[in-house]
Structure formats: structure tokens, C-alpha cells
Amino acid sequence: MSCVSPESKPDWKAYVLRELGQDAHRQAEAHLATCSICHEEVATLRLTLDTLSTLREEEMPRRIAFVSDKVFEPRWWQRVFNPTFAAGVLVAVAILIHGFMGTGHTSQDQVDAAVTKAVSQVEARHMQEIRAMYEELDVRNKQVANMYRNAVLSR
Amino acid sequence: MIFREVEDPDLIAKARRGDVEAYNLLVSRWEKRVFNYLLRLVSNREDAMDVSQDVFLKAYQSLPKLDDPARFPGWLFRIAHNEAFSLLRRKRPEAELAGEPRPAELNPRLLPIELSLAVETALGRLSPDQREAVLLKVYQGFKFEEMAEILECPVSTVKSRLYTALDLLKATLAPMQKAALRGEL
Numbered sequence: 652m653s654c655v656s657p658e659s660k661p662d663w664k665a666y667v668l669r670e671l672g673q674d675a676h677r678q679a680e681a682h683l684a685t686c687s688i689c690h691e692e693v694a695t696l697r698l699t700l701d702t703l704s705t706l707r708e709e710e711m712p713r714r715i716a717f718v719s720d721k722v723f724e725p726r727w728w729q730r731v732f733n734p735t736f737a738a739g740v741l742v743a744v745a746i747l748i749h750g751f752m753g754t755g756h757t758s759q760d761q762v763d764a765a766v767t768k769a770v771s772q773v774e775a776r777h778m779q780e781i782r783a784m785y786e787e788l789d790v791r792n793k794q795v796a797n798m799y800r801n802a803v804l805s806r
Numbered sequence: 807m808i809f810r811e812v813e814d815p816d817l818i819a820k821a822r823r824g825d826v827e828a829y830n831l832l833v834s835r836w837e838k839r840v841f842n843y844l845l846r847l848v849s850n851r852e853d854a855m856d857v858s859q860d861v862f863l864k865a866y867q868s869l870p871k872l873d874d875p876a877r878f879p880g881w882l883f884r885i886a887h888n889e890a891f892s893l894l895r896r897k898r899p900e901a902e903l904a905g906e907p908r909p910a911e912l913n914p915r916l917l918p919i920e921l922s923l924a925v926e927t928a929l930g931r932l933s934p935d936q937r938e939a940v941l942l943k944v945y946q947g948f949k950f951e952e953m954a955e956i957l958e959c960p961v962s963t964v965k966s967r968l969y970t971a972l973d974l975l976k977a978t979l980a981p982m983q984k985a986a987l988r989g990e991l
Contacts, residue, residue, distance in 0.1 A: 664968070664972055711841045
């Protein structure tokens with residue numbers, strides 16, 4: 652098949668952007684299998700999209716903070732009952748249950764579950780802190796990359 | 807299933823009832839995408855950061871007006887679009903000067919590591935409308951209909967802007983990428 656008439660050509664940009672309906676997509680694929688001109692056109696479009704995808708996502712200079720804004724300041728009970736406080740309370744409750752009930756009178760599974768939950772919350776908080784450290788490191792890496800870019804552009 | 811991931815509509819519902827933490831979580835999910843979209847539009851990190859802050863503040867204030875929480879992404883980017891173009895209009899003379907192509911950036915013999923910079927330069931040469939169409943489609947993955955809602959224009963206009971932009975980008979980037987693949991760069 653050849654592409655003598657431009658009207659007979661499928662919309663290749665819509666095709667590579669996954670915007671064709673199912674029927675149109677099937678027809679386009681059938682055409683593509685037999686037309687070298689269109690095959691080349693689609694390959695070039697895909698190459699362009701691949702190149703566009705090399706653009707690196709930039710890190711934000713700082714996070715958007717609403718909690719620090721007076722207007723959005725949390726209420727007193729929200730400040731008291733934060734995740735750290737809640738984790739501490741859960742651990743304390745688990746220990747109390749264990750102490751009062753004794754090993755023969757309590758469900759060990761319940762205590763274990765409470766402790767596991769508390770520990771997992773603390774671990775989640777630690778993970779969040781580690782992630783923040785990695786984000787900071789990433790920002791520093793970006794700064795070095797920018798310095799490199801400026802050096803290259805001024806070559 | 808008892809446990810499921812908290813989805814955006816859940817957070818929107820809670821934020822509407824005044825739950826600031828729910829809104830903060832929503833912000834943390836979307837801030838990087840919005841920031842990068844704005845950064846490519848306004849071409850300045852501090853401006854992009856300031857506009858991002860404004861976008862999320864306006865979104866918070868306007869949440870009760872959002873009819874369908876499932877349409878939050880398009881609605882959020884529409885606010886971002888309006889804020890960005892408002893800034894661009896205010897800074898137009900300055901932006902036009904900054905947008906002049908620099909001959910040093912036209913060097914076709916780029917190292918592979920510099921492809922990303924070449925893309926940045928090629929995007930910078932598009933008109934703001936064309937660039938935005940590429941950002942919304944290629945980097946944010948919106949459908950044509952969603953883009954038309956964000957930009958408040960017909961789908962035909964969206965396609966026209968995007969297709970022209972792709973033709974321009976193809977002419978600049980495809981030869982460069984082909985040469986890189988052949989090992990000439």
C-alpha cells in the first residue's frame with residue numbers, strides 16, 4: 652500500500668499519542684504493516700517522543716507548606732494527636748495490657764498486634780525522615796548538574 | 807477488600823470538611839507535577855514555585871466549587887494554566903527578551919548526556935500555547951478532551967497546537983537523536 656492521497660493516511664500523531672479509537676487504531680496498524688513511508692513517519696514520531704522523555708523532572712526548591720500558614724494551622728487536638736504521639740500511646744497501652752492482664756489472662760495476639768502496629772507507625776515515620784534526606788540529597792545532585800550544564804553552555 | 811489506598815476523591819471530601827492534613831496529603835501528591843508543568847511554562851524556578859503556592863491556595867479555597875472530585879487533575883491544571891498565563895501576561899516584555907534563541911544552544915554536536923538540555927531548548931522555542939499542549943499531553947498524559955477543558959478551547963485547537971509543536975520538535979530533535987543512536991554525537 653502506498654500513501655498517494657494524504658486523506659487516506661491515518662492520523663499518525665493521534666496514533667502514537669494513543670488517541671485513536673479501537674477501530675481506527677486497528678486500521679492504522681494494518682496500514683502501517685504494509686506502508687514503508689508511514690512506517691518511517693511513525694518511527695520518527697516515536698523517536699521524537701522518546702527524546703522528549705529524556706527531559707529530567709526538576710526537584711522543587713522547597714515543599715508547599717500549608718501547615719505552617721496561620722490560616723491553616725491545625726487545631727490543638729490535631730497537634731496533640733499526631734502520629735508520633737499516637738504511636739507512643741499505642742506502645743504504652745500494649746505494655747499496660749501486658750502488665751495488668753498477665754500472660755494467662757490476655758490474648759497475646761491482641762498485644763502483639765498492638766505492638767506491631769505501633770512499631771510499624773514508628774518505622775513509617777523513620778522512613779519518611781529517610782525519604783526527606785534522600786530528597787535533600789537529590790536537590791544537591793540537581794544543583795551539581797545545573798553547575799555542569801552552565802559550564803557546558805558557556806563552552 | 808477492607809484496606810485500600812486512600813484516593814484523591816477521599817482526600818478531597820475530607821479537605822472539603824476542613825481537614826487540612828487531608829489537603830496537605832493531596833498537595834504532596836500533586837505538587838511536583840504542577841511545579842514541573844509551571845516551570846516549563848514560565849521558565850523560572852522561583853516564579854514556578856510562587857505560582858505553585860498560589861495554585862494550591864486557590865484550589866483549596868475553590869474546592870467546594872469542584873462538582874466532580876474525579877475531575878480534580880484537570881481542574882487543578884486549569885487553575886495552574888490560568889495562574890501561569892496571568893504571570894506570563896504581566897511579564898511579557900521581559901519574557902520575550904529572555905526567549906531569544908542563543909546561537910551557542912544550536913550546536914548540533916551535543917553529547918548524549920546533553921539531550922535533556924536540547925529538549926529543554928527545543929521546548930523553549932515553541933510558542934507558550936504550543937509548549938503547553940506538549941506539556942499537558944506528553945508529560946502529564948491528559949487526553950485531548952481533558953486538555954480542551956483545561957485550556958477552555960475546542961479539541962480541534964488543542965490538536966492543531968500539539969501537532970504543529972510536534973512537527974517543530976520532530977524537525978529539531980529526531981535528527982539529533984538519530985545521530986546519537988548512530989554514535990555520531
